[in-house]
Amino acid sequence: MLTIHVIAVFLLMASSQLILLENRWRFFLIALAVQYIGVFWLVSLNWPLGLAAVKLVVGWMAGAMLAANRLDEEFVEKNVLADLSGKIFRVLAAIVIWVLMFSVAPTFQTWIPGQDEVLWGGLVLIGAGLLQLGMFNSPLRVSLGLLTVLSGFEILYSVVENSILVTGLLAMANLGIALVGAYLISLPELEVTEE
């Protein structure tokens, strides 16, 4: 039976779709922030609220780190899938992934004994992240894809593990990915010293 928590799944679907489609910083930051609200919502179903809030804070920080040195620019990037046909392709690909994820969710439930919404949310994010990683190769898109996949995994993992140390180390991994992403984005402009 569906509960109110399905709203979180819709939030995740909408935000991951927006990240996949948009290439403007403002929208991408809003989408990432909303995505982590969804992650927080679903993780809080299994974890204490304080611990689940770590996911939200870390996610927002990761977004801020990725965007920190580019806020004055309007566009994230220009890519070959930016025209209308490319956008339609991305929407269709996301729909295929969603259908796949919703159909494998019952099988996953025999492995990971979580609520339907938690499994749907986790799998939708993993699918969206993998789609992003498969479609794009730019440092920003790769970082976003990895953060999305890890968010999905963290939703699923919250069902089976609630250790504070694991939470802390996963937070470190998320921030590390964002930091490495920011480094790779600004790599061509970094100062090169003669050695």
Next chain:
Amino acid sequence: MSAPLIWVVFPLFAAVGLWLINRQWPWTIAIATVISGLLSILALVVPIDQSIRFGRNLVQVRSTLNLLGRRLVLDQADTTFLVLVFSIGMVWFAAAWIIRAHRYFAPLGLAILALLVAAYAVQPFLYAALVFEVVVLLCVPLLLPPGWKAKNGVMRFLIFQTLALPFILFAGWASSGVEANPANEALTFQAVVLLGLGFAFLLASFPFYTWLPQMASEADPFSAGFVLSFLPTIVLVLFLEFLDNYVWLLEYPLLPGAIRFVGIVMVVSSGIWMAFEENLRRMFGYAVIFENGLALLSISLLRAPGYSLFAALLLPRLFSLGLWTYSQTLISRATETKIPALRGLFYRQPAASVGLVFALFTVCGYPLLAGFYGETSLLSNLAVESLPIVAWFLIGVTGMLAGGFRVLVTVIQRDKPGERIEEHWLDRVMVGLGIVGIILYGLVPSGLAEPLQNILTAFTRLR
């Protein structure tokens, strides 16, 4: 004082200090060399969990460090591993000083070594995956220092290594379930699949290895050599540790066949690609895949001779990949690394070309070189298990040899006479030392392989 404090926390803090003074690159690399050498000597002489007299005082280095409720454990059985990591690290840092590696090499390299030891020492094992993720993230600025452009290979390295994290964490959770309920076959299968996928991503094994030659050809060659020498080697040791921790895994009937299949596919495919490859740096990637395949084949025997072979193959692997990296870095600074561009290289860079050829043939297991003893022993052990595997193994080795001979023939072809030699004498010394090491190991393999067998004493259930 505890052992993890000496071999994990201290080098980590030293790495942070080196990062702060990274502009003084000759000093940072020299300090990293000294620290690595010191840590390797300490591992050799300081007994762990035993009292030693220090002046008038009795001092004891404890094996365990408690950290936020979890434990880092390095006991007496782990000293061979520590000596191996830090002594090879010292050689890399010394080489980096001579070859003038970029300024982030020393701090990041030392931090990576410390974290790899932490991944090995941490208990419960699943935390190793999280520590390893931090290592992977540190590898990115090491592979692409400022001024380089982020390309597909490094991106894929980051993606594939990060994707291992969820699988290993879930495998750790499923494994504890199997331990509590060993009769549950579905859960056992689930744990094995998750673990297999996790290690396949981490080790860049079949079918997740396409990024490896790509990364080798796009990143800084010296740093790529460092990363591709250390990371897979430590992952293989972690794999042994996992097998040692979960006995039920050793008894899983499909495991030896699965590991052997993956190993032989890696050996054959890398051999075939090597035979046709046109880029020397991509060839290095295939050599790493080939070596990983050999290690998996030795582990797939799942009995004492197999583990012993794994240990015997460690040094030749590190020798050959190290020598290859050094020679290749020298070559890449003077010319293109496409095979046709290497014509007559022997007359311009004799040491680099000879070092490259020796490294290549060591990977192939050529007689009298370091790889020969391990690879022939592996072949004879595999022959007892399955003859078709031996045939496939030989196909892989033939491909590697074909690639090796192609490089040899190209570098000695002389286009124009009277070319000037463009090499520094220190580079010649470094390559010469590498070649001597490879030949020495080939001539007296037991003398050097035997001490390395002690690395297995840490895995009590694998003997």
